[in-house]
Amino acid sequence: MTSEYLPGLAGVPATKSNISSINGEKGILAYRGYDIRELAEKSTFEETALLLLDGHLPTEPELEDFDQQLRAERRLKYRIRSIMKNLPTSGRSMEMLQTAVASLGMFYGGEEVLSDGIAGNDVEYIHSMSVKIISRMSTIVAMWEHIRNGYDPVEPRDDLTHAENFLYMLEGKDPDPLKVKIMDACLVLHAEHTINASTFAAMVCGSTLASPFLVIAAAIGTLAGPLHGGANERVVEMLKEIGRPENASAWLDNKLAKKEVIWGMGHREYKTKDPRAIVLQKMMVEWGETQGNLSSQFETALRLEEACEARLGPKGVYPNVDYYSGILYTEMGIPTDLFTPIFAISRVAGWLAHWREQLSDNRIFRPTQIYTGNESQCYLDMDKR
Amino acid sequence: MTSEYLPGLAGVPATKSNISSINGEKGILAYRGYDIRELAEKSTFEETALLLLDGHLPTEPELEDFDQQLRAERRLKYRIRSIMKNLPTSGRSMEMLQTAVASLGMFYGGEEVLSDGIAGNDVEYIHSMSVKIISRMSTIVAMWEHIRNGYDPVEPRDDLTHAENFLYMLEGKDPDPLKVKIMDACLVLHAEHTINASTFAAMVCGSTLASPFLVIAAAIGTLAGPLHGGANERVVEMLKEIGRPENASAWLDNKLAKKEVIWGMGHREYKTKDPRAIVLQKMMVEWGETQGNLSSQFETALRLEEACEARLGPKGVYPNVDYYSGILYTEMGIPTDLFTPIFAISRVAGWLAHWREQLSDNRIFRPTQIYTGNESQCYLDMDKR
Numbered sequence: 001m002t003s004e005y006l007p008g009l010a011g012v013p014a015t016k017s018n019i020s021s022i023n024g025e026k027g028i029l030a031y032r033g034y035d036i037r038e039l040a041e042k043s044t045f046e047e048t049a050l051l052l053l054d055g056h057l058p059t060e061p062e063l064e065d066f067d068q069q070l071r072a073e074r075r076l077k078y079r080i081r082s083i084m085k086n087l088p089t090s091g092r093s094m095e096m097l098q099t100a101v102a103s104l105g106m107f108y109g110g111e112e113v114l115s116d117g118i119a120g121n122d123v124e125y126i127h128s129m130s131v132k133i134i135s136r137m138s139t140i141v142a143m144w145e146h147i148r149n150g151y152d153p154v155e156p157r158d159d160l161t162h163a164e165n166f167l168y169m170l171e172g173k174d175p176d177p178l179k180v181k182i183m184d185a186c187l188v189l190h191a192e193h194t195i196n197a198s199t200f201a202a203m204v205c206g207s208t209l210a211s212p213f214l215v216i217a218a219a220i221g222t223l224a225g226p227l228h229g230g231a232n233e234r235v236v237e238m239l240k241e242i243g244r245p246e247n248a249s250a251w252l253d254n255k256l257a258k259k260e261v262i263w264g265m266g267h268r269e270y271k272t273k274d275p276r277a278i279v280l281q282k283m284m285v286e287w288g289e290t291q292g293n294l295s296s297q298f299e300t301a302l303r304l305e306e307a308c309e310a311r312l313g314p315k316g317v318y319p320n321v322d323y324y325s326g327i328l329y330t331e332m333g334i335p336t337d338l339f340t341p342i343f344a345i346s347r348v349a350g351w352l353a354h355w356r357e358q359l360s361d362n363r364i365f366r367p368t369q370i371y372t373g374n375e376s377q378c379y380l381d382m383d384k385r
Numbered sequence: 386m387t388s389e390y391l392p393g394l395a396g397v398p399a400t401k402s403n404i405s406s407i408n409g410e411k412g413i414l415a416y417r418g419y420d421i422r423e424l425a426e427k428s429t430f431e432e433t434a435l436l437l438l439d440g441h442l443p444t445e446p447e448l449e450d451f452d453q454q455l456r457a458e459r460r461l462k463y464r465i466r467s468i469m470k471n472l473p474t475s476g477r478s479m480e481m482l483q484t485a486v487a488s489l490g491m492f493y494g495g496e497e498v499l500s501d502g503i504a505g506n507d508v509e510y511i512h513s514m515s516v517k518i519i520s521r522m523s524t525i526v527a528m529w530e531h532i533r534n535g536y537d538p539v540e541p542r543d544d545l546t547h548a549e550n551f552l553y554m555l556e557g558k559d560p561d562p563l564k565v566k567i568m569d570a571c572l573v574l575h576a577e578h579t580i581n582a583s584t585f586a587a588m589v590c591g592s593t594l595a596s597p598f599l600v601i602a603a604a605i606g607t608l609a610g611p612l613h614g615g616a617n618e619r620v621v622e623m624l625k626e627i628g629r630p631e632n633a634s635a636w637l638d639n640k641l642a643k644k645e646v647i648w649g650m651g652h653r654e655y656k657t658k659d660p661r662a663i664v665l666q667k668m669m670v671e672w673g674e675t676q677g678n679l680s681s682q683f684e685t686a687l688r689l690e691e692a693c694e695a696r697l698g699p700k701g702v703y704p705n706v707d708y709y710s711g712i713l714y715t716e717m718g719i720p721t722d723l724f725t726p727i728f729a730i731s732r733v734a735g736w737l738a739h740w741r742e743q744l745s746d747n748r749i750f751r752p753t754q755i756y757t758g759n760e761s762q763c764y765l766d767m768d769k770r
Contacts, residue, residue: 003388005398008592008748012397013390018758033759042764059770079471083484086464086471091491098602099468099491102484106476195754197593201603204586207393208610217483218586218603225593227749363393364612369580373403374418379427385444 005370014200014365019052019353020192027272031192032056040279045162045187046070049349052192053130053356066131067161073135074156074165076143077107081153084140089148093141093337094224096148097344098217100140101133105213108132126359129212130352137216137348138162141341142169163187166345170334178290179332182283186325189276190343192350194269198223202351204365206358219351220344229340234263235326236336239297239304248303256311264323265308266316273318280324281305287331301327390755399585399750404437404738405577412657416577417441425664430547430572431455434734437577438515438741451516452546458520459541459550461528462492466538469525474533478526478722479609481533482729483602485525486518490598493517511744514597515737522601522733523547526726527554548572551730555719563675564717567668571710574661575728577735579654583608587736589750591743604736605729614725619648620711621721624682624689633688641696649708650693651701658703665709666690672716686712 006012020031029036032051039048050058050066058066083103087096108129143153154169163184167175175183193199201222205215223229242251255262267274288294288302305319312318329339391397405416414421417436424433435443435451443451468488472481493514528538539554548569552560560568578584586607591600608614627636640647652659673679673687690704697703714724 003391003397005401006388007746008750009394009397009399009752010748012388012394012752013755014394014752015754016390016757017754018756021756021758028761030761033762034764035761038764042766057765057770060767063767079473082471083468083488086467087488087491088464092494092596095487095490095596095599098599099484099487102480102487102602102606103468103472105480106472106484109477195752197589197750200750200752201586201589204582204589205603205607205610208582208607208613210606210610210613211477211480214480214483214606214609217487218590218606221487221595221599221603222590222593224599225590225595225749228593228595361392363395364610365393365582365585367394367397367399367580367585369400369402370398371403371406372401373406376413376415376420377418379419379423380442381427382445382448385442 009367014195015203015354015358016361017195017354017357018055019350019357020194022194022269024269024271027270027275027278029193029275035275036189037275037279040185040188040276043188045184045191045346045349048188048191049134052349052353053127069128069131070135070162071158071165073132074139074158076136076139080104080107080140081143081147084144084147087148089150092224093144093341094220094229094344096144097137097140097341098220098224100144101137101213101220102217104133104136105211105217108213109211123356126212126352126356130356133212133216133352134345134348135162138166138345139169141338141345142166144341145170145335145338146172178287182287182328182332185279185283186328186342187346189279189321190325190346192347192353195354197225197228198347199351199354203354203358206355207362207364209359209362212352212355215355216348216351219348223344223347224340229343231263231322232326232329232339232343233336235323236330236339238263239300239327239330242300242304244296245299245303248300249307252304252307252311262308262312264319264326265312266318267320270318270320271316274320276321277319277324280321280328281319284324284328287328291331295331298327298331394752399580400588400739400743401746402580402739402742403440404735404742405579407579407654409654409656412655412660412663414578414660420660421574422660422664425570425573425661428573430569430576430731430734433573433576434519437734437738438512454513454516455520455547456543456550458517459524459543461521461524465489465492465525466528466532469529469532472533474535477609478529478726479605479614479729481529482522482525482726483605483609485529486522486598486605487602489518489521490596490602493598494596508741511597511737511741515741518597518601518737519730519733520547523551523730524554526723526730527551529726530555530720530723531557563672567672567713567717570664570668571713571727572731574664574706575710575731577732577738580739582610582613583732584736584739588739588743591740592747592749594744594747597737597740600740601733601736604733608729608732609725614728616648616707617711617714617724617728618721620708621682621715621724623648624685624712624715627685627689629681630684630688633685634692637689637692637696647693647697649704649711650697651703652705655703655705656701659705661706662704662709665706665713666704669709669713672713676716680716683712683716 146153202219205218531538583604587604590603
């Protein structure tokens with residue numbers, strides 16, 4: 001009861017977890033012990049999600065089973081589509097996602113199971129809810145792009161992988177294989193990152209034995225904050241501000257001289273290059289090589305990256321995961337305001353893994369406060385105030 | 386960086402706060418220094434909400450202004466009603482509330498303001514958002530009762546107080562004055578209670594500078610968990626299980642002998658009687674005296690209370706706030722599954738006060754973990770697993 005007060009609980013352990021780990025000195029992020037660079041190259045989102053949920057790399061039948069379950073849960077009830085159609089098209093996409101996911105809970109139920117501590121043992125229930133949520137969140141995000149433009153959404157297909165189907169629904173046509181590869185790797189790379197604010201919100205909400213839809217809606221709300229998700233959207237704005245490739249170097253010098261934020265640069269956890277950025281950087285180069293005409297914005301990004309590495313690399317500040325994902329998504333034609341929802345359809349795997357871990361050894365979160373307010377006050381009638 | 390790991394962050398200070406305080410030894414709960422017993426008797430929900438938000442008892446013009454703002458923001462757009470009409474009538478009311486509040490964010494916007502740390506100073510923005518949310522949440526809950534029964538909801542009136550209007554919308558007729566008095570006191574008594582799980586979730590979500598609709602939706606999701614809100618619903622189930630007044634004493638002895646939970650009894654924060662329970666107990670007696678024929682369930686509750694006080698009082702375990710609110714709401718004809726949503730339309734005042742306080746000196750919540758998982762694993766191809 002004598003714990004020190006540390007703002008933001010910085011450095012305060014909030015849980016024991018075996019889901020992911022970061023070695024900031026060496027620049028390693030690992031899910032269940034598996035290096036993210038290896039997963040991005042060799043695994044898929046489906047396999048990585050199951051690895052996060054179950055704790056081990058699946059066997060072929062396990063993965064096949066999970067994949068079939070995901071494919072079977074892609075469809076969205078027309079009432080949920082109606083709910084989305086009633087939302088203003090000018091609204092923010094993360095609020096749309098929170099609304100739609102919260103509504104899922106009313107259609108798919110499940111809270112009854114979560115009482116009196118039996119939930120932690122009910123792996124089957126936890127697994128089936130996880131499938132429902134992971135699968136439908138990508139449907140919701142892809143459908144929103146059509147609905148907000150006034151069109152009926154593209155129905156999901158069950159003959160495609162998770163990443164393929166998401167891009168198919170978004171674009172309404174069979175997606176380019178390299179795009180699918182990049183999207184799949186992005187989903188793998190964003191799926192988990194230890195105890196950040198949105199994951200922590202999921203744990204706090206889950207600790208009350210709230211249903212998983214409520215839990216994921218709470219996490220979505222938290223990821224939506226500009227201090228958490230959304231940095232890759234700022235990267236795009238920054239590139240627009242720079243305007244042309246030849247401006248990149250001078251723009252950077254000017255920003256650095258004024259000590260202003262360079263979006264997509266540096267990460268508090270990593271003293272060396274963010275391992276996710278290394279993977280995405282390779283893909284960015286690969287993408288650039290396959291496209292005949294590079295866009296001016298892409299050229300600007302390459303120039304800025306060079307300039308940043310030269311000036312900031314020696315100080316341990318490198319382009320991070322948001323820098324490259326922002327550029328890649330833009331080049332792939334994805335609307336800027338869907339970047340954070342796409343982050344969410346990946347990170348939901350990590351949120352659900354932490355929800356499951358929380359339930360396996362649950363205690364409700366109830367920290368204390370240091371009271372700094374008034375001691376006993378006397379209520380004054382209105383005419384005496 | 387050497388903090389001890391305490392499950393659920395029990396005893397770990399997560400914030401400095403001047404909103405409310407509990408003296409568990411003396412049985413005192415105070416909002417901004419004002420004893421809750423005095424507020425329940427002399428104040429109103431409107432005044433108490435403003436006290437929580439602004440930190441001081443309002444002057445007459447301040448309160449008048451706030452009251453007018455609340456009255457002006459009661460109406461719900463027909464699109465939000467359409468969203469509610471698309472939700473399954475069998476769904477849980479807290480998930481309905483989370484969905485509807487999340488959707489409000491798309492209609493009323495405001496996230497733009499919350500960037501780069503200016504939010505904490507923008508009291509006007511914070512205040513106007515607080516009004517929009519407090520006022521509409523009670524409309525949403527009252528409307529849901531009609532919508533889920535297949536009827537068009539009752540439109541709010543602007544010539545009634547907050548508690549009056551809520552009961553009017555719920556019942557579709559001018560409410561009984563004693564009911565209004567009890568409901569108003571219940572809203573005052575539930576508005577704030579230091580750092581519990583839902584309030585903490587609001588702080589975590591708010592610390593990312595997420596919009597207030599996202600923040601309150603996260604808190605609603607957390608309150609919905611059976612370990613947090615919902616104990617007063619269990620009280621009603623318990624009374625049904627007991628069945629008849631003459632069974633109460635024997636039922637209690639049996640439960641105590643088996644060391645089973647008695648819902649609505651005891652509170653971890655209070656060593657003596659929960660001060661909120663004292664107020665509600667008086668009102669329960671008052672309600673009982675004004676009703677000609679007491680219901681069997683009400684008689685059962687009175688008998689169980691006597692039995693509990695005799696057996697558990699000497700051990701410091703008394704009927705708590707949930708015990709009396711459950712009984713009062715039942716006697717007032719409120720459906721059991723609206724108890725937690727009614728808790729939410731009161732507690733939202735506290736959540737918003739903590740949101741505002743968080744923004745005034747913000748640091749994103751990012752606790753750490755104790756990693757207990759695998760060290761580096763070698764990715765195995767499928768055929769080698």
